[in-house]
Amino acid sequence: MGPENLDQIAAAEKLRAQGMRHHICVCTAAGCQSAGSGEVKNALAREVADLGLKHTCEVKGVGCMGLCSAGPLVSVECGEDRVLYQKVKPDDAEDIVGALDGGTEVSRLVCDTRAPFFSRQMKIVLENSGRIDPERIEDYIAVGGYGALMRAITEMTPAEVVQEVIDSGLRGRGGAGYPTGLKWSTVAKANGGQQKYVICNGDEGDPGAFMDRAVLESDPHRVLEGMAIAGYAVGANHGYVYVRAEYPLAVKNLRTAIRQAERLGVLGSDIAGTRFSFRVEVRLGAGAFVCGEETALIASVEGKRGAPRPRPPYPAQEGLWGRPTLINNVETFANIAPIIRRGGDWFSGIGTGKSKGTKVFALAGSAVNTGLIEVPMGITLREIIFEIAGGIPDGRRFKAVQTGGPSGGCIPEQYLDLPVDYESLVKVGSIMGSGGMIVIDESSCMVDVAKYFMEFCMSESCGKCVPCRVGTTELHGLLSRISSGTAGARELAMLEELCEVVRNTSLCGLGQSAPNPVLSTLRYFRDEYTAHAAEGRCPAGVCKTEKEVHA
C-alpha cells in the first residue's frame, strides 16, 4: 500500500460511480434511522430493481445530512444536479424513482437547499458526511481519503506534522479549547524511545450533544486517519477509540472501518512501506459522564472504575499505563486530515483571532430546524438560532440558549450578537463545550433547567472527592426547595456560596464546572429565582410550588 495504490483505488471507484447515471443517497445515520430511513432505503432499492435500473442507478446509505428534524432525508444526484427530499416515506419510492429519467422532481417532497440552514454552513469536519457510504473505504478514498496520512508519513517529518497543526491554530473540540498543536508537541517531546499511546475521546456524555456520534457514524475513516497522523507525529504506534456503548451504529461503523483499513494496509504494520506502524482498538464506554474527563477515561480504558486523578502529571507525560498519551476528541481528530492536506495556513484563515476553523453544533430544543450544523467560528448566536435554525416555532419567545451541557451555561437574549468563539462564551458565563446547543423558549423555567443539570451532575459524580459528591447533592437539594417554593433568601445566598465552594475545590472538571448552569441562570434570570423563593410562584408555570399544590 502506497500513495499510488490509493490513486488507483480512487480512480476505480470514480469510474464505477460514473458508470451510474443516478445516485440515490439515503441518510442512514441515527437521526433519520429512527424516523424510518431503513425502510425507505429498502423501498427505493426494490423500486430500482423492479424497473430494471440497477445498472444505471445506485441506491446507497450515507451519513448524516444535518437537517434531522426533516428526516428521513434522501438526496438524488445526477451529474452536477442534486435534489434533496425530506420526510420521505417508503410509499414515496415509486414517485422518486419514477421522476429520475424525466428530469423532473417530486415537488411535494423537495427540501430547498438554498435555505439559510444549508447556505450559511461551512463544512470541513462534515465535508463527507451525507455524501459517502461510511461502510465502504473505497468511497472515502475516492474523495481523497488517507491521502493526508500518506503525505505525512512519506513526505513530512513528525516535527513538520506537529508544526502544521500548531500553525493551524486548531484547539481542542471537546470543550476546553486547549491548543492541539501544543498538546501534540508535549507528547512528541515526552521521553523518547518508550511506548506512547493515542486515545480518541468519543465519550460524548453531554445530554443533547450528538456531534461525535454523527462523525463516527458518517465518516469513521476520517477519525482513524487523524489518529494515525497523530500517532506518526507524536511517536505512538497504538491507538484507542473510546466510544459510548449507547451508540451502537457508531461502534459498528467504526469497527467495520478499522477492519477495512487494516485489510488495505492504511492501518497496521509498516504502513506504505515506511517504518511507521499504527493499530487502533475500540473500547466501549459503559455510561459514565465522568469518563469524558481524560484521567477518568484512561482509568476506564484500563478496565477500572472511571475515577479521575489529580493533574499533574498530565496524560501527555503519564497517561495510559503510565505512558505518555495523547488524548483528543473525535471532532479534533476529524480536523487533522484537511489541515495536512490543505495546510495549517488555510485553516487559520477561517474563524476569529484565537478560535480557528469551524465548529460542529448539535442544534436541539425549541427551534424550527434541528439537527447537525457546522459553522465558521465567529458567527453570531443570533445567526445560528434565527437564520440557520429558523427561529422559535409556534410563535413563542426566545428565552436562552444553553451551550456546553451540564458544564456550560444559559445565554440570554442580550448576548445573541456575541461571536461564537471560546473566549466570548466564557465571558458570558458559559463555555463552547463539545457542541450541544439547546434553544430554550419562554415555556421553560430556568430554575427547573438548573435543577435538571444539577440532578445530572449529582448522579454522575464519581464520588471520589467530597466537594463534588456532597456539594452537588446539597446544591440539588437547595434547588429542589427553591423550585417548590419552600426556600427563601437565606437558601438563595447559601446556593451561591456553595456554588463557589464546589467550583473552587472539586478534583476534576465535572465538579469544577457543575455550578455553571446555576451561576449563569442566577446571573441572568435572578427574577425567576426570587419569584420562586420570595413569592412561591413559578413564572413559567413549570414547577409545582407548595402554594399551588395547596390551592
Added chain:
Amino acid sequence: MIGLARPAPPSGDKRWKIVEATMRRNGYQGNSLIETLHSVQEAFGFLDDDALRFVALSLRLPLSQVYGAATFYHFFTMRPPGKHACVVCTGTACYIKGAPALLDALEKKYGIRPGETTEDGELSLLTARCVGSCSIAPVVVLDNEVAGKLGPKEIVSRVEGVMNHGS
C-alpha cells in the same frame, strides 16, 4: 500461567462460550474487564453474582474490582430485565420537550419507577441520559425501536400495543 486452570463457567449455558471468546480475544487481561462485562450483559441481559465471580476468577481480578466496575457504570444492570423494555430519554432536549410527563404517565400506568420491572416481569421502565436523537425529542426507545415526538397518551398506548402484541 502454568498450573492455573481457567475456571469453569457457572453453568452449561452455551452463552458462556461468547463470554469466554471475548476474554480469550483479549488475552484474559485484566484491562478487558469492561469489555467482558459488556459481553456478559449482551448475552444474558444482566450481570448476576455468579457471572461476576466467574469473570473475576477468569481475569484474575479481585472480586471487589469487578463488583466496583459493574456498579459504577450506569450501563450495567444487576437486575434481570423485563420481557419488554421502555427507555425514556431524559437528555436536555427531551427534558424541555416533556420527557418528565412521559415518565409520569408510564409510572402511573404500570406502578413502577425508572429502573424497575413490573411484578409479572413483562415491562422494564428505564431512563437514558441521552440517546442522541434530540431532533425528534421527546424520544422513547421501545424494545430497541426509537420513537419520537410522542405525548404521554400516545406513549402509553404504544407500550400497550407492544405488550399485547409481543410474543
